[in-house]
Amino acid sequence: MTDSTDLAPAELVTGVPALADEDSDELLTINMGPHHPATHGVLRVMVKLDGEVVKDAKPVIGYLHTGIEKTAEDKAYWKVIPVVERMDYLAYYFNAMAYVGAVETLLDLEVPPRAQYLRVIHLELNRIMSHLVWIGTAMLDLGAISMFWYGFREREQILDLFEYSSGQRMHTRYFQVGGVIEDIPVGWEAKVRKFCAEMPRRADQYAAILEKNEIVLQRLRDTGVVPEARLLELGVTGPLLRAAGNPWDLRKAQPYSSYDHFDFKIPVGTVGDNYDRFRVRHAELYESVKIIEQALDGLPEGPYITEDRKVALPPRHELATSMEALIHHFKLVTEGFRVPPGEVYYPIEGPRGELGCFVRSDGSSKPARVHMRDSSFTNLQAFPDMVRDGYIADFIAAIAMLDPIVGGIDR
Amino acid sequence: MEIVRSGGSGASSPDDFRSSQLRARDMLRGDLEGKDLEEYVEQRVLTTTLEQALNWARSNSLFPLTFGLACCAIEFMSIVASRVDVSRFGFEALRASPRQADLIVLSGRVSIKMAPIIRRIYDQMLEPKWAISMGACSSSMGVFNNYAIVPADKFMPIDVHVPGCPPRPEALMHGVLRLRDMIQDKEEPGWRDRYGARGTEEVAPPPDDPAVDALRQASQHSEATKRA
Amino acid sequence: MPDAPGLELLAQDLRETDADAVVDTSYFRDKAALEVAPDSVRTVLAALREKGFRALMSVHGVDYWPHEPRLGVHYELLDMHEVDRITVKTRVPTDAPNVPSVTPDWPTADFHEREVYDLFGVVFEGHPDLRRILMPDDYEGHPQRRDFPVGGEPVHFTYNEYETPRYWE
Numbered sequence: 001m002t003d004s005t006d007l008a009p010a011e012l013v014t015g016v017p018a019l020a021d022e023d024s025d026e027l028l029t030i031n032m033g034p035h036h037p038a039t040h041g042v043l044r045v046m047v048k049l050d051g052e053v054v055k056d057a058k059p060v061i062g063y064l065h066t067g068i069e070k071t072a073e074d075k076a077y078w079k080v081i082p083v084v085e086r087m088d089y090l091a092y093y094f095n096a097m098a099y100v101g102a103v104e105t106l107l108d109l110e111v112p113p114r115a116q117y118l119r120v121i122h123l124e125l126n127r128i129m130s131h132l133v134w135i136g137t138a139m140l141d142l143g144a145i146s147m148f149w150y151g152f153r154e155r156e157q158i159l160d161l162f163e164y165s166s167g168q169r170m171h172t173r174y175f176q177v178g179g180v181i182e183d184i185p186v187g188w189e190a191k192v193r194k195f196c197a198e199m200p201r202r203a204d205q206y207a208a209i210l211e212k213n214e215i216v217l218q219r220l221r222d223t224g225v226v227p228e229a230r231l232l233e234l235g236v237t238g239p240l241l242r243a244a245g246n247p248w249d250l251r252k253a254q255p256y257s258s259y260d261h262f263d264f265k266i267p268v269g270t271v272g273d274n275y276d277r278f279r280v281r282h283a284e285l286y287e288s289v290k291i292i293e294q295a296l297d298g299l300p301e302g303p304y305i306t307e308d309r310k311v312a313l314p315p316r317h318e319l320a321t322s323m324e325a326l327i328h329h330f331k332l333v334t335e336g337f338r339v340p341p342g343e344v345y346y347p348i349e350g351p352r353g354e355l356g357c358f359v360r361s362d363g364s365s366k367p368a369r370v371h372m373r374d375s376s377f378t379n380l381q382a383f384p385d386m387v388r389d390g391y392i393a394d395f396i397a398a399i400a401m402l403d404p405i406v407g408g409i410d411r
Numbered sequence: 412m413e414i415v416r417s418g419g420s421g422a423s424s425p426d427d428f429r430s431s432q433l434r435a436r437d438m439l440r441g442d443l444e445g446k447d448l449e450e451y452v453e454q455r456v457l458t459t460t461l462e463q464a465l466n467w468a469r470s471n472s473l474f475p476l477t478f479g480l481a482c483c484a485i486e487f488m489s490i491v492a493s494r495v496d497v498s499r500f501g502f503e504a505l506r507a508s509p510r511q512a513d514l515i516v517l518s519g520r521v522s523i524k525m526a527p528i529i530r531r532i533y534d535q536m537l538e539p540k541w542a543i544s545m546g547a548c549s550s551s552m553g554v555f556n557n558y559a560i561v562p563a564d565k566f567m568p569i570d571v572h573v574p575g576c577p578p579r580p581e582a583l584m585h586g587v588l589r590l591r592d593m594i595q596d597k598e599e600p601g602w603r604d605r606y607g608a609r610g611t612e613e614v615a616p617p618p619d620d621p622a623v624d625a626l627r628q629a630s631q632h633s634e635a636t637k638r639a
Numbered sequence: 640m641p642d643a644p645g646l647e648l649l650a651q652d653l654r655e656t657d658a659d660a661v662v663d664t665s666y667f668r669d670k671a672a673l674e675v676a677p678d679s680v681r682t683v684l685a686a687l688r689e690k691g692f693r694a695l696m697s698v699h700g701v702d703y704w705p706h707e708p709r710l711g712v713h714y715e716l717l718d719m720h721e722v723d724r725i726t727v728k729t730r731v732p733t734d735a736p737n738v739p740s741v742t743p744d745w746p747t748a749d750f751h752e753r754e755v756y757d758l759f760g761v762v763f764e765g766h767p768d769l770r771r772i773l774m775p776d777d778y779e780g781h782p783q784r785r786d787f788p789v790g791g792e793p794v795h796f797t798y799n800e801y802e803t804p805r806y807w808e
Contacts, residue, residue, distance in 0.1 A: 034525065035532055037477055037507035041484070042525060062773040063525040064481055066548075067559035067789075069758075070782055074789050083554055089482035105668050133485065152492035170482060170577055232694055232719075235747030253722050342667050345715055345726060347696070358713065360701055368785075373697035373715070381750055407481050410522070410773060524775045551794055558782055558790030559774075565792075 027055055034063045038141050038396045041406030045383075047395070054387045054395050059380055064410040072370040076336030077103055078177060080370060084357075085171045087372055088408035090133055093119075093126040094350040095372065096175040098357035101256060102346035103177045106339050106361055109311060114302040115179030116258040121192065121295045122165070122174060123257075124288040128199065129158045130351040131281050131288075135206060138278070138400035142219055147209065154202055157195055164188050177337075178312040179305030189296055196289050196296075203285045211279070220275035223394040224386040224401060228272060234385070235378045238353025240402070243280045244272030250349035262294045274394075274401040281403075311337045336365040343369075350375050352403055374408035463595075469513070469539060470594035473587075476512035477505045478532070480519025483546035483577040487518040490587075495580035502587065509535040514590070516583075517563050520548035526561045533567050541594070543586055544569040547576045646671040649725075653686055672726040677738045680729050684714060684741055692716035692725060695741070698751035700759040704785040708732040710759050714741070731761060740766035758783035 033044035042063040048056040068087050072080040084099045085092040097119060104111060111119075136151030159169040165184050166172040174180055210216050228244040241248055249266045251259040267283035269276030305312045313332055314325035331337075339361040347356035353375030360369040379402060386398040438451055475497075479487055490497045497503055506512040509532045521529060533542065542563075547553035549563040550572040563569055570593060573586035643666040650664045650673060660679035665672045675683045684695070694717040701711040714727040731738055740763035742748045752763045753772040760781040763769055771778060780787055793799065 034528060035478060035509075042480060062771075062775070063522060063528070064520065065522045065524065065559050065773040066481075066520050066555050067557040067782060068555065070559075070787075070789055071555050071557050073785070086482055086554060089485060105670075108668060133488075137488075148488075148491075149493050152489060153494075156489070156492070156494045169579065170485065233746045235695055235697075235745075237696075248719055253719075343672075343701070343713075344668055344670060345697070345713075345724075347724075354696060356697060356715070358697070358699055358701075358715075369701045371697075371699045371701075373699065377750060377754075378697075378747060381747060552792050556789075556791035556794065558788070562792055 040137060040404055043404060043406050052391050054390055057384045057387050059383055061409050064406045068411045069370050072367060076365050077339060077367060078336060080367060082173050087411050088374060088405050090130040090405055091126060091350050092171050093122050094348060094355050097123060098346055098348050098355050100175050100177050102344050102357040102359040105344045105346055106342050106359060109178055109306055111179055112303045112306060113300045115304050117295045117299050118180050119175060119257050121292050124291045125158050125161060127351045128285055128288045129155050131285055134281060134403050141396055141400040161192055176305060183304040192296060196293050199289050200286055219397050220278055222273050223390055224274040224398040225272050226382055226385045230385060231382060234381045236382045238375050239277055239280045240379055243269035243276035245270055250347060250354060256348055262291050264291050274397050277401040338365050352376050353379055372411060376404045376408040380404055380409055466595050470591040472501045473514045474504050474506045474512045475502055475514045475516055476509055477507050478515055483518035486577040486580050487516055489580040490583055495584050510537060512536060513540045516543045516545050517549040518545045520560050521563055522560050526566050530566050541570045541590055542567060543571045543573060543590060545573045545583055546578055547574060653683060657682060672728055674728045677729045677731050681739045681741055683727060685744060687716055691718045691721060694719055695745040695747050698748050698755060700755035700761060702785045710736055710761050712738055712755060712761055736761045737764055739764050742766050
């Protein structure tokens with residue numbers, strides 16, 4: 001592969017000139033947000049405009065900062081899972097997976113294969129759901145308002161599946177350290193297969209409305225282009241990087257949780273404009289369906305959570321007969337399990353890019369530091385480059401195609 | 412003033428129908444007078460006060476503000492979507508500008524940086540305006556009881572709190588419909604009254620709570636009469 | 640992931656250019672980490688970039704209280720061609736929390752370093768725009784430090800129902 005990523009240390013691609021001072025007298029600084037119909041969540045952007053042309057854009061964040069990482073230090077390891085899930089609120093299974101994976105690495109715990117496959121199914125369903133919300137809201141920003149209803153119609157089906165398997169639509173607390181909290185109920189598999197049979201047809205319908213739509217093409221083609229080398233400098237990963245041509249995907253590069261058992265492709269764009277980003281995410285819908293079907297076909301039998309009673313709760317029928325199980329249950333519920341001291345960074349591929357979780361443990365039953373490396377936080381740094389020298393309308397399209405989730409940005 | 416509707420839907424028997432036909436003929440001829448005429452008019456015309464009519468109109472056409480903060484915003488979007496369709500009740504006209512909206516739904520956690528901005532937006536809304544605090548994070552502190560967020564009650568008046576994390580769209584719909592009832596003055600009493608639970612608080616309530624005194628007296632009286 | 644001997648060779652290479660750059664190496668759960676002195680962070684990262692770790696994925700802070708030096712900064716590097724990761728750690732005390740900023744070489748560190756400054760108080764020298772990013776601009780204190788209180792509001796339960804402040808009245 002030709003090394004477009006070969007950078008001599010001091011040579012960075014963009015040398016974007018800073019705004020010369022004499023220009024700044026003629027520029028209009030406008031504040032967009034934090035409450036704005038087009039910003040996805042409470043994202044505030046200070047925009048410098050020359051007429052309708054955007055000269056600079058500076059995102060101001062922090063309007064949703066919830067101190068999730070601080071709260072996580074206060075709670076037992078398994079109690080952190082619901083807290084951390086609420087960070088990137090469209091990819092809740094991914095947040096849980098990153099955290100749980102980090103803790104399992106610290107514990108040197110092996111997750112049973114059935115749990116791994118179940119995790120993959122839920123992760124890919126969540127990926128589809130995140131992309132559906134993205135397509136609904138992004139097209140809403142562009143004016144194709146009816147896509148919102150189509151996207152959310154499918155999303156309701158996925159949420160029904162989540163509710164069926166875990167009891168909650170969002171923030172399900174389904175992933176636990178060592179596996180998943182409960183096995184899938186009878187009939188869930190049939191419903192997922194039915195959904196998988198229907199989803200590609202629905203995705204085809206979205207393509208029929210949007211792919212060759214003149215307005216979509218005019219607004220998204222050749223807008224918001226950032227060269228791939230610049231994206232790599234900025235640490236951008238996920239569909240944004242794949243749209244620029246770099247097929248980097250952690251599911252293939254550093255497979256976790258049995259992703260290497262499945263056969264799927266990575267959609268890659270060519271130019272890296274907004275239209276490619278749209279096409280890449282849309283194509284990922286089909287690939288995720290393929291992964292789910294393969295995982296269902298190969299779903300192994302076995303335990304759905306680790307057998308290590310020091311980490312996972314014993315099944316309830318054991319509590320009546322075994323004293324040890326009772327003691328384990330008591331210790332786990334009151335104090336929680338202890339994790340040997342250490343630090344680990346566990347990255348996974350979220351719907352927006354690399355989602356990593358850093359956990360430091362000091363030997364007690366509460367983590368000493370939990371940090372989520374969120375993809376939207378890093379991707380947002382590419383935003384000024386995307387909108388420089390474009391129109392305001394392209395600015396809105398760029399926000400839509402960037403897919404920022406402010407919960408992840410602000411944590 | 413009472414709102415009286417014509418009783419019964421459809422004629423119950425041919426005789427009733429015939430008699431109402433005759434009454435109508437008399438009315439048109441000008442033969443009904445006095446009490447008969449009043450009764451006739453009352454049965455057919457919706458009478459109400461201006462305030463009640465306004466409240467009915469306001470409550471059935473709330474314009475929510477498109478205001479999404481965090482995870483609850485996604486469930487708020489679900490309410491506008493097709494499964495739980497808020498358009499059935501007339502609330503689908505979401506306005507982006509606070510000057511055109513009359514319902515703000517605080518969907519999500521309110522951080523300390525965002526709180527003054529929300530207050531500004533709330534102040535920019537025109538009277539009459541209502542606020543729903545959706546989800547646990549904005550009503551109380553929710554999952555995150557820490558330095559970074561503020562319960563919504565601290566900086567703006569809230570009419571309805573909807574619990575949940577996030578509340579199901581049906582739960583939020585229930586909250587919005589409760590708000591609608593509140594606007595129409597058909598407010599439901601709190602759970603303590605509904606379950607007759609006044610006087611069951613674990614800590615003695617403040618001495619000047621008239622509801623508690625009244626209920627205590629009533630329960631003592633009923634105890635006395637039962638024993639007697 | 641450079642394996643354990645690979646990590647030692649890497650550390651040796653780095654020590655050749657600057658003797659006291661690398662303070663410690665650790666290979667834990669198949670993940671490699673180097674601990675470096677704060678002043679040589681930029682040179683070490685540049686040297687690792689020469690070796691192929693061209694992507695900086697994350698810069699985050701850790702508070703090692705009560706162990707001194709208290710504040711730590713971790714850099715997660717990724718080599719996309721060999722699919723390798725390595726962590727570079729450095730530790731600074733609270734009374735001199737200065738670390739040279741790597742933003743001029745790695746533009747992705749911009750927001751990350753601002754966040755570490757905001758939440759921990761580590762001052763990155765040479766950062767183009769070091770100011771608070773998540774907390775309000777006039778906030779006092781660095782919330783993520785271990786001795787900063789978690790905070791919060793009292794919650795209504797039936798036992799404290801009438802003592803907790805009822806803001807709406």
